[in-house]
Amino acid sequence: MTSADTDTDTESGTSTGTGTGTGTDTGTNSGAGAGPGADRGSHADTAAFRHSAPERDAAPQFVLPLVVRIEKAAPPSRTDALETAARAVLVLLSDERAADPDGAWYRAVRSWQDARIRKVVRRARGAEWRRAAALPGITVTGGSAEVRVYPPVPVDGWPKELVKLQVSGTELADPVPPPAPASGRPVLWLSPELEMSAGKAMAQAGHGAQLAWLRLPPAERSAWRAAGFPLAVRTADRARWARLTRSGLPLVRDAGFTEIAPGSCTVVAEHPALKAR
Numbered sequence: 138m139t140s141a142d143t144d145t146d147t148e149s150g151t152s153t154g155t156g157t158g159t160g161t162d163t164g165t166n167s168g169a170g171a172g173p174g175a176d177r178g179s180h181a182d183t184a185a186f187r188h189s190a191p192e193r194d195a196a197p198q199f200v201l202p203l204v205v206r207i208e209k210a211a212p213p214s215r216t217d218a219l220e221t222a223a224r225a226v227l228v229l230l231s232d233e234r235a236a237d238p239d240g241a242w243y244r245a246v247r248s249w250q251d252a253r254i255r256k257v258v259r260r261a262r263g264a265e266w267r268r269a270a271a272l273p274g275i276t277v278t279g280g281s282a283e284v285r286v287y288p289p290v291p292v293d294g295w296p297k298e299l300v301k302l303q304v305s306g307t308e309l310a311d312p313v314p315p316p317a318p319a320s321g322r323p324v325l326w327l328s329p330e331l332e333m334s335a336g337k338a339m340a341q342a343g344h345g346a347q348l349a350w351l352r353l354p355p356a357e358r359s360a361w362r363a364a365g366f367p368l369a370v371r372t373a374d375r376a377r378w379a380r381l382t383r384s385g386l387p388l389v390r391d392a393g394f395t396e397i398a399p400g401s402c403t404v405v406a407e408h409p410a411l412k413a414r
Contacts, residue, residue, distance in 0.1 A: 199249035199289040206283040213282035215309035219370040221279035222339035223346035225286040242288035249289035259302035307336030318369035323408040326373040345404035348387035357410040381405040
């Protein structure tokens with residue numbers, strides 16, 4: 138993929154990432170956690186995950202497709218789209234079809250996480266959205282946004298209903314500035330130093346949510362899921378960003394193939410359970 142809305146993420150100390158576009162991202166998570174033997178999914182069967190960059194590069198490559206509904210007359214707000222995309226990633230990761238070894242999506246999700254953890258955000262409206270919604274997946278709704286997430290597919294094996302959907306130029310706006318996050322709510326903090334298209338930022342938010350999920354102990358994952366995965370996506374001010382990037386919390390870095398420079402820090406995932414550890 139060479140789109141403007143594709144992302145690949147990785148975790149520092151576990152692997153490094155390579156990206157392929159502005160909404161296709163590759164990032165890395167800095168800080169403690171998720172090393173060999175760490176719990177990388179909802180199920181305890183994690184020992185076989187590859188952890189070195191050469192192993193992940195040599196593995197068959199998969200991508201997690203996300204489609205955001207953008208109707209001309211009623212596009213979603215930017216922040217709501219970012220938050221909904223992040224929750225969609227978490228909903229899929231925690232779904233029994235993905236987390237249970239006997240689940241229909243388990244092998245695809247496992248293979249995806251064994252390789253470069255790529256995400257691609259495409260957009261659809263009207264008949265395109267209806268066709269996309271008919272494919273196996275999960276639709277997650279926010280206040281104004283709808284995002285459908287699908288089990289991972291081979292990089293060159295996209296369903297025909299999705300492969301022609303637009304990926305570049307996904308631009309959205311917030312009618313009013315979003316309020317401060319509610320106290321105690323997990324927050325995915327975006328860098329104040331970078332400009333990203335909505336599609337790229339959605340993929341990056343998904344990376345941050347996934348890295349937080351991988352770092353959490355099982356009890357905290359279950360509690361987050363039971364609550365409906367509440368979270369906020371906000372842009373940090375520069376002083377907060379400087380503290381966050383030194384905090385040891387999950388940190389996404391971009392590979393720099395489009396929009397931003399290689400190694401740029403894009404998202405820090407601040408979950409109350411991670412702050413307490």
